[in-house]
Amino acid sequence: xxxxxxxxxxxxxxxxxxxxxxxxxxxxxxxxxxxxxxxxxxxxxxxxxxxxxxxxxxxxxxxxxxxxxxxxxxxxxxxxxxxxxxxxxxxxxxxxxxxxxxxxxxxxxxxxxxxxxxxxxxxxxxxxxxxxxxxxxxxxxxxxxxxxxxxxxxxxxxxxxxxxxxxxxxxxxxxxxxxxxxxxxxxxxxxxxxxxxxxxxxxxxxxxxxxxxxxxxxxxxxxxxxxxxxxxxxxxxxxxxxxxxxxxxxxxxxxxxxxxxxxxxxxxxxxxxxxxxxxxxxxxxxxxxxxxxxxxxxxxxxxxxxxxxxxxxxxxxxxxxxxxxxxxxxxxxxxxxxxxxxxxxxxxxxxxxxxxxxxxxxxxxxxxxxxxxxxxxxxxxxxxxxxxxxxxxxxxxxxxxxxxxxxxxxxxxxxxxxxxxxxxxxxxxxxxxxxxxxxxxxxxxxxxxxxxxxxxxxxxxxxxxxxxxxxxxxxxxxxxxxxxxxxxxxxxxxxxxxxxxxxxxxxxxxxxxxxxxxxxxxxxxxxxxxxxxxxxxxxxxxxxxxxxxxxxxxxxxxxxxxxxxxxxxxxxxx
Numbered sequence: 001x002x003x004x005x006x007x008x009x010x011x012x013x014x015x016x017x018x019x020x021x022x023x024x025x026x027x028x029x030x031x032x033x034x035x036x037x038x039x040x041x042x043x044x045x046x047x048x049x050x051x052x053x054x055x056x057x058x059x060x061x062x063x064x065x066x067x068x069x070x071x072x073x074x075x076x077x078x079x080x081x082x083x084x085x086x087x088x089x090x091x092x093x094x095x096x097x098x099x100x101x102x103x104x105x106x107x108x109x110x111x112x113x114x115x116x117x118x119x120x121x122x123x124x125x126x127x128x129x130x131x132x133x134x135x136x137x138x139x140x141x142x143x144x145x146x147x148x149x150x151x152x153x154x155x156x157x158x159x160x161x162x163x164x165x166x167x168x169x170x171x172x173x174x175x176x177x178x179x180x181x182x183x184x185x186x187x188x189x190x191x192x193x194x195x196x197x198x199x200x201x202x203x204x205x206x207x208x209x210x211x212x213x214x215x216x217x218x219x220x221x222x223x224x225x226x227x228x229x230x231x232x233x234x235x236x237x238x239x240x241x242x243x244x245x246x247x248x249x250x251x252x253x254x255x256x257x258x259x260x261x262x263x264x265x266x267x268x269x270x271x272x273x274x275x276x277x278x279x280x281x282x283x284x285x286x287x288x289x290x291x292x293x294x295x296x297x298x299x300x301x302x303x304x305x306x307x308x309x310x311x312x313x314x315x316x317x318x319x320x321x322x323x324x325x326x327x328x329x330x331x332x333x334x335x336x337x338x339x340x341x342x343x344x345x346x347x348x349x350x351x352x353x354x355x356x357x358x359x360x361x362x363x364x365x366x367x368x369x370x371x372x373x374x375x376x377x378x379x380x381x382x383x384x385x386x387x388x389x390x391x392x393x394x395x396x397x398x399x400x401x402x403x404x405x406x407x408x409x410x411x412x413x414x415x416x417x418x419x420x421x422x423x424x425x426x427x428x429x430x431x432x433x434x435x436x437x438x439x440x441x442x443x444x445x446x447x448x449x450x451x452x453x454x455x456x457x458x459x460x461x462x463x464x465x466x467x468x469x470x471x472x473x474x475x476x477x478x479x480x481x482x483x484x485x486x487x488x489x490x491x492x493x494x495x496x497x498x499x500x501x502x503x504x505x506x507x508x509x510x511x512x513x514x515x516x517x518x519x520x521x522x523x524x525x526x527x528x529x530x531x532x533x534x535x536x537x538x539x540x541x542x543x544x545x546x547x548x549x550x551x552x553x554x555x556x557x558x559x560x561x562x563x564x565x566x567x568x569x570x571x572x573x574x
Contacts, residue, residue: 007049007084007113010073011035014057014092016409021058028056031088038086038117052082059406062095065103066405074103077110089118090132097137104132146415153427158255161267165435168224169248171271179428182268189271191217195235195243196272199280204287205244209235244280298328301360301485302495306330309496309503310349317356328356330497354497363495366504367488371471377464380506384461400448407441462513470517490516 013031020027032054042048053076055069065071070093076082085107087093093116094100107114119131154164162180171189172182194217195208202208212235221233232239247254251270252263300317307314316333319326331353370376414434421427474487494505507513 006047008052008082009039009049009084009086010052010076010082011054012057012070012073012085012087012093013054014060014062014067014070016059016061017413018059018406018410021406028058031092032056034088034117035086038115049084052076059402059409061405061409061412062091062093063412064096065094065099074106077106077112080110080112082112084113084115086115086117088116090116097133101133150415155255155257158253159262159264161253161264163253163267169246170219170243171249172268174224180267182266184269184271188220191219192243192249192271195240196276196280199240199244199283200276203283205237205240205284209237209240212240241284244284247277250274250277298326298356299482299485300328300330300356301488302330302356302363303485305488305492306354306359306495306497308332308349309498313349315353315497318353329353330356330359350499351497354502359495359497359502363488363492363502363504364484367491370491370506371475374468377467377471381461381464381467381508384508388461397448397451400444400451404441404444404448407437407444410437411441460510461508462510466510466513466517467508470513473517 011032013028013035015021015027036051039048039051053073055073057067057069060067060070065074073082073085077085085093090100094103104114106112114132157164157180160180163174163182164180168174168182171185171192173185175181175183195212198208198211199205202211217235218233219231219235219239221230223229223231243249247263248266248268249270249272251266251268253266254261254263256262298317298319303317304314306316311332313332315330317328318331318333319328321327332349370380411434414430414437417430421430470490474490491507492504493507496503496505
């Protein structure tokens with residue numbers, strides 16, 4: 001753009017911490033005043049330009065582009081509403097050379113120039129652009145150097161055998177006055193000893209776990225030191241195996257250096273002697289047997305998609321032998337593992353399992369209807385767009401995300417302060433503050449995930465034309481199970497099993513559809529024929545085994561309740 005033409009200027013301002021953001025006379029105001037003063041000076045010399053908009057990211061880190069005001073500014077650049085971006089220094093815009101390169105390429109493509117007061121860049125020359133990248137690289141180097149220093153500190157503590165955080169092993173507890181050291185919890189340590197002793201007697205994880213549960217050996221559900229999920233409170237094959245293979249009970253601290261595992265003497269006393277530990281490991285090693293690959297294994301087409309609406313758990317493909325031969329089905333896999341070693345099992349969900357040969361053909365029928373019937377695709381997208389608009393306006397979700405970003409900014413600032421501490425000054429207060437912030441961040445993260453599950457907040461739905469183009473590309477399918485499964489995985493996000501049947505959640509996010517379109521365009525068709533989808537695959541041949549209830553329309557007449565804007569739900573009875 002010629003310099004004689006007045007610029008439409010965007011002022012970009014960013015601060016890292018909540019304290020800076022809340023100070024009315026602080027960094028935000030200072031940055032804006034400096035930028036406006038420069039514009040007044042430039043306008044005094046010639047017709048430089050006027051401020052089109054001011055973009056302020058409060059309490060946001062510059063390590064990535066996950067900043068609402070930055071994204072709003074980039075959108076304005078794409079619309080060519082801005083011809084010059086001004087910042088007080090380059091690090092305000094980005095501390096990542098990769099992110100800055102992407103932003104700069106966008107600016108160049110949209111004829112938008114860039115000015116930084118501190119570095120005094122002139123991006124109209126090759127030399128100026130080279131300096132620009134050099135300074136951006138230095139900003140990234142500083143951030144990574146701080147990260148490496150913090151990691152090195154934790155690694156040094158681990159090499160000394162100190163506890164650095166995380167879930168405490170059962171049988172140990174923290175010593176408040178000696179950070180990094182652990183002491184034995186006598187009550188829980190007895191349970192650990194009983195677990196090792198029982199495995200030596202029973203010679204089997206499942207038998208040992210059942211015996212421990214039947215004899216009222218219970219681990220403490222509450223975790224200490226870290227972790228967001230409580231323990232089960234009883235033994236399973238998996239958690240018993242984890243306990244029996246944990247070298248912390250030998251008084252050994254395991255840590256990693258560049259991906260390589262290393263061991264050192266831990267800053268706590270052992271609970272188990274070395275001979276007992278080695279004997280247990282020998283038994284576990286003998287019991288590890290790989291199942292031979294079965295070529296006749298049933299091809300579960302809905303792997304990873306089926307879940308229970310009542311409890312939310314994933315339902316996995318399994319099979320059993322009955323009077324009619326091998327029967328494939330989808331069941332609550334985690335519930336089976338969790339309660340398999342209990343004397344009294346309590347499977348609350350109904351149905352606990354569904355037959356694959358009843359579920360799969362019905363799902364395939366709905367997929368076929370989606371591909372063949374343009375009105376179905378239009379109905380799904382219309383509903384999704386309505387819900388997307390409603391849910392993106394949720395203020396609670398926005399506040400939670402902003403708080404998490406603010407906490408990330410505070411952690412980054414504390415890490416920078418930690419790197420600048422003199423050697424004779426203790427870093428413990430900084431670490432304690434970082435631990436407090438991390439704990440708050442975990443709570444907010446759980447809250448965010450809960451809100452996103454409840455609201456089903458997803459990306460913007462695809463356009464109708466893109467969606468239809470993808471559906472047309474999937475009309476040619478193979479007669480084998482692998483191709484059918486790929487089509488289902490492309491179009492379906494989740495299949496929720498209900499008491500009366502199931503609900504489908506369709507994948508229609510814009511990014512997902514664009515990726516699939518590119519994939520369909522770059523690979524050979526899944527089949528060489530153009531025949532009808534629902535009539536040329538193996539699933540349609542099972543349709544005479546189904547006992548349908550109700551009409552064949554969507555949700556027996558209309559859309560069911562929708563849980564996500566990206567995955568509208570349509571019900572179907574089995």
